[in-house]
Amino acid sequence: MRRQRHQLLLAILLAFTTAGCDKQTAERSMSASPTSDNAHVSPSAQDYNNLGVTYQQAGKLGEAADAYRQAIELVPTLVEAHHNLGTVYLIQGKLAEAIAAYKRVIQLSPDMAEAYVDLGRAYGFAGDLDGAIAEFEKALTRDTTLVHAYYGIAVAYRHKRVLSKAMTALERAITLKPDFTEALLELGYIYRETGRFAEAVQAFSTIHRLHPQNAKAHHELGICYTQQGAYREAIAAFERALQLSPAAIETQNLLRVARARLEREK
């Protein structure tokens, strides 16, 4: 019954994609990751995979997972369907299922470095930080330029409070990708946590330089300045953040703190 419903939806979807409605999405999904056994991929399985991608992009995760599972049922070796299914599980918070899906991807395509990164992320979400680091490192043995693997290692080490290793990984990621905003943010947090405020300011300022409209960078800069007792600079940073994101209650709160302290210091 469920399969019939999907086939109906598939027919409708195919009509749309043929008309160009969501064709780009489907094409992107089809070429998202390599398959280990493309020769055996039946069009029907690929279509289910594409349907899953479309559902996923529409936020319909349950339907997306159903579609991916049907693709896998038709072609159990369809790597991208396993990979996409793992991603849906990860978004849904079904971590055990996500880990199983990514492991299957790696089994089918052992050299697919990105799969190790995703498996590492799943382990990280599940709280297995050592497992996460191991997978990120496996990814790097296959591709030393994978910035998200360095980033994952950094986040895991930060959670383990091994800050020196986290910093090393972040610095490597930023060397490879100087405009890597998330890594710059993480590096800024660690510098700030360890009292290296000047370097934290530098990291957040770099984000500001690269992305002037990034309110987060101004917000974080404001926190740094507050912690250094530089309340005028903090107020300026929070005000800039609020110009970009006026409804940010947290920034409004911290602006009140900085203003109150400046008033106290007068």
Add this chain to the structure above:
Amino acid sequence: MHACLKKSIFVCIILCICIQARASVKFVDVTEAAGIHFKHTPGASGKRYMPETMGSGCAFLDYDSDGNLDILFVNARSWDALDATETPHLYRNLGNGQFADVTKAAKLNVPMYGMGVAIADYDNDGDVDIYFTNVGENRLFRNNGDCSFSDVTEFANVGDNGWGTSAAFFDADRDGWLDVFVCNYVEWSPEKDLSCTVDQKHSVYCTPTVYTGQSCRFYHNQGDGTFEDTTFQSGLYNPKGKSLGVTLLDYNDDGWFDLAVANDTEPNFLYRNNGDGTFTDEAIVMGIAFSEAGKARGSMGIDSADAFNTGGNAIAIGNFSNEKTAFFYSDAGTHYFSDRTDAVKIGKASHRTLTFGLLFFDCELDGSLDIFAVNGHIEPEVEQYQQHMSYAQLPSLFQNRGDNTFRDIGADAGLRAVSVGRGCAYGDYDNDGDLDLIVSNNGVNPNYRSAWLLRNDSDNVGNYLRISTVGTQSNRDGIGTKVLVTSGNTVQQRWVRTGSSYCSQSEMPLTFGLGHNGTVAFVKVIWPSGQIDTYETLRANQHITVIEGESPK
């Protein structure tokens, strides 16, 4: 070869000595064996009334002044007042590890929708009185001195009709009489109840964001058995609070007790005592109103202490799940607090827990204050809505590592049972020198009891000095007294207090862990009156009572 072997044996012996010397922290649940069979009755009937999931508290007290700590569990009741038979329960310590339920004899068999409790000798007559905070009218029970209590709420004028939560007695103006600060939560009644859902199908307990806040209350003790509500005059009126916890501290080291108040989804308060009967909220400027990122969190229980024996102030606050327990710290001499939750390593361990009661205490008497916290979600069916979240949760025991960090040793210490924890308190009920715990859990559940008495059975604990205070010019309990104990290279400072935790109260005597030190070099007692008493060269492992103005000349 032979030398190596000898060296190995020597290292092994040294290691064995070190391992033996370190305390093995262990708590044993002796609730049933001790004769405590309390059942918490939140009155839950499927309507998802918000108070049902919020209570209740507990307390250690010595109501009959026999030197043995008794136990009080606050109880709620069914919503139909006519049908209500549930009452708080008072358990008398028989001195042999057993407790007897003396609720009726003590005349405390009074149904109330109880939330919290504060214990103190408000009339300075030498025995402790009990203040219950309720959903509806709070109640003050005066100790008759004959092991029974009388309800004096109306005469004393302290029957606030809001949703009371935590409360604390302290002498705000240092006139020798204890005043009382009462936290209030939100404007709620069965008639005003709102329906909340996460999936448009099933009702869940609402969060406080849907209700208007209710101002805390401050009652000034007039010394004649009555109080005056001076909330407005004292500057403590603020209906934005949604307050659940209060701790007494002197964060600016001016000798006057200040108040830190934990607020649920609203900025916390930090009321500076101006010394003239008024208070000023400095939470924003001092840095405890929000998280480091500027977020007002769902704050419940709260406690404060000089956690690292440096003269600084730590404020720990139990927060909602995914918000981490907060650890604010100000170094000695610098009055701004900073959020050091991650730096002291309690952030990760407390990220998923929903913490209500929490307190600083020294579980192994090594002189370093540890943190005990009780956890439990507000929504019984949270597992259906949120992955990796549970309704009943394990308690946490964050052991102070002595290097300005903590580590959760709860499971290793025998705290392996989950519950829906709300209140907690510490006290030495078996008079063996170490601190035991009581926990009040929400509701009755086949998987956990409503009450826990956790006896401290740790091995190799340190030496101790316990100090009780008796005020003569100051209030009789000596609440507000600062005691500094010097042993070895460490100076520990503590205050005689009420309040802290969540809706609960710990014992008032102070316990100083001394580690291996067999003597205390110096004790300095600074009373609220300004009187300073000093004592020198006291032996360890005793409980002394210091009387204001009677130290050796």
